[in-house]
Amino acid sequence: MTERQTVEPLLQVRDLKTYFYSPSSVVRAVDGVTFDLREGETLGLVGESGCGKSVTALTLMRLIPNPPGRIVGGEVIFKGRDLLKLSDSEMRKVRGRDIGMIFQEPMSSLNPVLTIGRQLTEALELHMNMSKRQAMDRAGELLDMVGIPDARTRLKDYPHQMSGGQRQRVMIAIALSCNPKLLIADEATTALDVTIQAQILELMQDLTSRLGTALLIITHNLGVVARYADRVNVMYAGKIREMGSSDDIYGSPKHPYTVGLLNSVPRLDEPAKTRLAPIRGEIPNMADLPAGCAFRDRCDWAIERCGAEDPTLTEAGREHWSACWESAKVSRRPAAQKAKV
Amino acid sequence: MTTATNASTVTPVKADVTSGQPLLAVEGLKVHFPVNRGFILQRTVGHVKAVDGIGFSLKHGETLGLVGESGSGKTTAGRAILQLTKPTAGKVTFEGQELTTMKPDAIRKMRRRMGIVFQDPYGSLNPRMTAGNIVGEPLIVHRLFTSKAEYREKVAELLQVVGLSPAMANRYPHEFSGGQRQRLGVARALAARPSLIVLDEPVSALDVSIQAQVINLLQDLQEQFNLAYIFIAHDLSVVRHISDRVAVMYLGKIVEIATRDEIYKNPLHPYTKALLSAVPAPDPVLERKRERIVLKGDIPSPLNPPSGCVFHTRCPIAIDDCKGDVPPLREVGPEHWVACIRV
Ligand SMILES: Nc1ncnc2c1ncn2[C@@H]1O[C@H](COP(=O)(O)OP(=O)(O)OP(=O)(O)O)[C@@H](O)[C@H]1O
Numbered sequence: 191m192t193e194r195q196t197v198e199p200l201l202q203v204r205d206l207k208t209y210f211y212s213p214s215s216v217v218r219a220v221d222g223v224t225f226d227l228r229e230g231e232t233l234g235l236v237g238e239s240g241c242g243k244s245v246t247a248l249t250l251m252r253l254i255p256n257p258p259g260r261i262v263g264g265e266v267i268f269k270g271r272d273l274l275k276l277s278d279s280e281m282r283k284v285r286g287r288d289i290g291m292i293f294q295e296p297m298s299s300l301n302p303v304l305t306i307g308r309q310l311t312e313a314l315e316l317h318m319n320m321s322k323r324q325a326m327d328r329a330g331e332l333l334d335m336v337g338i339p340d341a342r343t344r345l346k347d348y349p350h351q352m353s354g355g356q357r358q359r360v361m362i363a364i365a366l367s368c369n370p371k372l373l374i375a376d377e378a379t380t381a382l383d384v385t386i387q388a389q390i391l392e393l394m395q396d397l398t399s400r401l402g403t404a405l406l407i408i409t410h411n412l413g414v415v416a417r418y419a420d421r422v423n424v425m426y427a428g429k430i431r432e433m434g435s436s437d438d439i440y441g442s443p444k445h446p447y448t449v450g451l452l453n454s455v456p457r458l459d460e461p462a463k464t465r466l467a468p469i470r471g472e473i474p475n476m477a478d479l480p481a482g483c484a485f486r487d488r489c490d491w492a493i494e495r496c497g498a499e500d501p502t503l504t505e506a507g508r509e510h511w512s513a514c515w516e517s518a519k520v521s522r523r524p525a526a527q528k529a530k531v
Numbered sequence: 532m533t534t535a536t537n538a539s540t541v542t543p544v545k546a547d548v549t550s551g552q553p554l555l556a557v558e559g560l561k562v563h564f565p566v567n568r569g570f571i572l573q574r575t576v577g578h579v580k581a582v583d584g585i586g587f588s589l590k591h592g593e594t595l596g597l598v599g600e601s602g603s604g605k606t607t608a609g610r611a612i613l614q615l616t617k618p619t620a621g622k623v624t625f626e627g628q629e630l631t632t633m634k635p636d637a638i639r640k641m642r643r644r645m646g647i648v649f650q651d652p653y654g655s656l657n658p659r660m661t662a663g664n665i666v667g668e669p670l671i672v673h674r675l676f677t678s679k680a681e682y683r684e685k686v687a688e689l690l691q692v693v694g695l696s697p698a699m700a701n702r703y704p705h706e707f708s709g710g711q712r713q714r715l716g717v718a719r720a721l722a723a724r725p726s727l728i729v730l731d732e733p734v735s736a737l738d739v740s741i742q743a744q745v746i747n748l749l750q751d752l753q754e755q756f757n758l759a760y761i762f763i764a765h766d767l768s769v770v771r772h773i774s775d776r777v778a779v780m781y782l783g784k785i786v787e788i789a790t791r792d793e794i795y796k797n798p799l800h801p802y803t804k805a806l807l808s809a810v811p812a813p814d815p816v817l818e819r820k821r822e823r824i825v826l827k828g829d830i831p832s833p834l835n836p837p838s839g840c841v842f843h844t845r846c847p848i849a850i851d852d853c854k855g856d857v858p859p860l861r862e863v864g865p866e867h868w869v870a871c872i873r874v
């Protein structure tokens with residue numbers, strides 16, 4: 191394809207499968223997920239609630255609670271090594287040092303009884319062999335870097351003494367403290383107000399591009415990813431349904447689900463409409479998915495084949511893949527939508 | 532999405548449209564919550580000025596969008612208008628009657644005409660009540676039926692109006708999805724035939740594909756029943772889509788209020804501008820070109836709000852005078868009001 195291929199991607203995820211077991215059902219939360227993440231790149235992972243975004247991230251970090259969950263197959267090749275084959279102690283070194291993660295809930299991922307300073311220095315002492323003194327100095331620098339005023343005095347504060355936006359900044363500081371090659375941000379700004387959200391996103395973008403860190407942004411907000419991601423993966427019911435550059439995903443989507451998502455949001459950059467075009471039906475029950483394409487019941491393009499065979503990702507353009515039997519016919523134009531069913 | 536077909540019995544009483552009076556007029560509304568310290572000997576150490584002197588009016592069938600950051604007082608304002616929270620000061624005139632001085636009994640009767648839909652579709656419905664009784668409860672409270680058969684018929688109709696099957700009446704909330712629960716909340720708010728509904732973040736907890744379904748439903752119902760909405764939300768794209776006019780709140784105050792097109796095309800308050808510029812558009816080509824106003828710092832505590840203009844601590848164009856007097860809302864164009872001395 192391109193000269194890019196000669197460079198090994200930082201992260202190669204291959205046919206990843208993570209299931210949750212209960213006496214009555216199996217939830218195939220992640221069911222055959224494959225993607226690459228290049229050095230320094232920003233990749234978006236979008237999709238609605240319950241489609242498997244967080245489980246994908248937790249699987250990469252090997253943080254799936256077992257039971258009920260189990261990583262049942264696949265490979266996670268990071269810098270040439272399969273993380274799924276590492277011993278627990280080797281994996282602990284990867285976490286925090288090579289891969290930083292910001293979780294969905296900032297309050298639950300900071301320890302309420304430890305000072306901010308202590309939580310920052312912990313990783314520095316453990317992974318970077320710093321003395322207490324050095325670590326505390328560095329912690330002050332890090333808080334300053336994420337834009338917390340009076341950084342050095344705030345090191346003595348506890349999480350509850352900070353606002354939601356400040357806690358999220360602390361999380362970013364912790365995640366970046368050991369200069370990881372990859373930062374995973376799972377809905378890192380979803381709980382925040384728009385103006386604070388903008389501050390945090392600009393900060394993450396600025397820091398990762400300056401430090402050369404690759405960034406995996408997980409979100410259900412299509413707008414968030416459009417501004418920051420180089421490429422986007424669209425997930426639905428445990429699988430990636432479309433994959434491509436942001437320009438292609440937003441400009442010429444090739445999967446009916448992506449089209450549906452884009453059409454269902456009102457937009458400030460378009461003239462006000464009188465009516466929205468929602469995706470019909472409900473989000474499917476992950477424990478009881480239909481045969482064939484999981485999107486079939488909500489899809490305007492569905493044909494008979496969709497009920498029998500589940501399409502896999504196939505090339506729909508240059509570096510653009512879609513898992514849909516009808517992807518050649520799919521476009522954002524409403525006329526095309528009405529053509530079927 | 533499917534909408535109501537036959538809804539004769541839930542059609543609200545034709546309200547007095549001819550008089551030209553607004554349906555709702557809010558003047559100088561304040562809600563100050565006391566902050567108490569001490570365990571046994573409680574004393575009040577200050578007040579959270581959750582809502583601090585807001586005013587606006589609303590016509591029949593009109594939608595006012597209420598936006599602003601978390602803690603700016605949107606929910607409190609909505610609740611105070613419906614007298615669910617007692618206002619500290621101000622007047623609320625609804626269908627020609629002043630609510631803040633009314634006796635509890637009279638308020639209960641008035642409340643029939645004012646519905647509310649809560650933000651959280653999971654926490655706001657009683658888990659031990661069937662869907663039918665959740666929707667029908669206001670009918671019982673206000674004695675709006677004469678026989679059991681009529682009650683059942685009305686409940687079935689309400690469910691149909693919001694796109695649910697009457698056969699679902701015997702189910703419990705946990706058997707419904709988030710979008711379906713929000714529909715139940717809307718059906719319940721409609722039951723007593725209101726002329727005004729306060730919608731407190733009615734779609735924020737829903738996935739985008741489901742959000743669009745509920746928004747379309749709300750618009751259909753508004754047209755069908757000539758409902759006025761106060762639509763509280765933090766998603767400015769959704770607010771533009773549904774509102775006729777928009778009020779922007781910051782720390783308990785309305786800083787700008789204007790018609791929908793005016794506020795989006797010609798925002799004047801620096802806070803409104805920042806808020807709009809923070810909304811990401813799902814279009815990478817456009818986003819790469821767009822400059823963003825990124826505000827510095829956090830939202831100040833409402834316990835100890837800044838002097839003068841409450842926005843001056845984060846305002847990119849603030850001058851010394853902004854710390855002085857509180858800027859009043861001034862009319863700067865037709866139906867366009869702004870509270871900023873630099874506009
Ligand atoms: N610990 C668990 N036990 C059982 N099932 C789980 C567990 N964690 C996740 N799941 C299931 O796996 C599926 C994927 O969940 P996941 O948290 O990845 O969704 P998500 O895409 O991150 O959604 P959201 O946008 O709501 O965060 C869901 O159906 C969920 O119910």
Ligand SMILES: Nc1ncnc2c1ncn2[C@@H]1O[C@H](COP(=O)(O)OP(=O)(O)OP(=O)(O)O)[C@@H](O)[C@H]1O
Nearest residue numbers: 564579581600601602603604605606607608765833
């Ligand atoms: N019952 C109460 N007692 C004391 N303070 C309160 C009470 N209810 C609300 N407040 C405070 O009043 C302020 C306004 O709260 P309100 O819930 O109205 O904000 P909001 O704009 O609806 O925010 P959000 O977007 O987060 O829902 C906040 O500072 C809040 O902490």
Ligand code: SF4
Nearest residue numbers: 483486489496514515
């Ligand atoms: S495979 Fe069929 S059902 Fe699935 S998205 Fe494509 S057209 Fe729709």
Ligand SMILES: [Mg+2]
Nearest residue numbers: 243244245294
């Ligand atoms: Mg998640």
Ligand SMILES: [Mg+2]
Nearest residue numbers: 605606607731
């Ligand atoms: Mg609120």
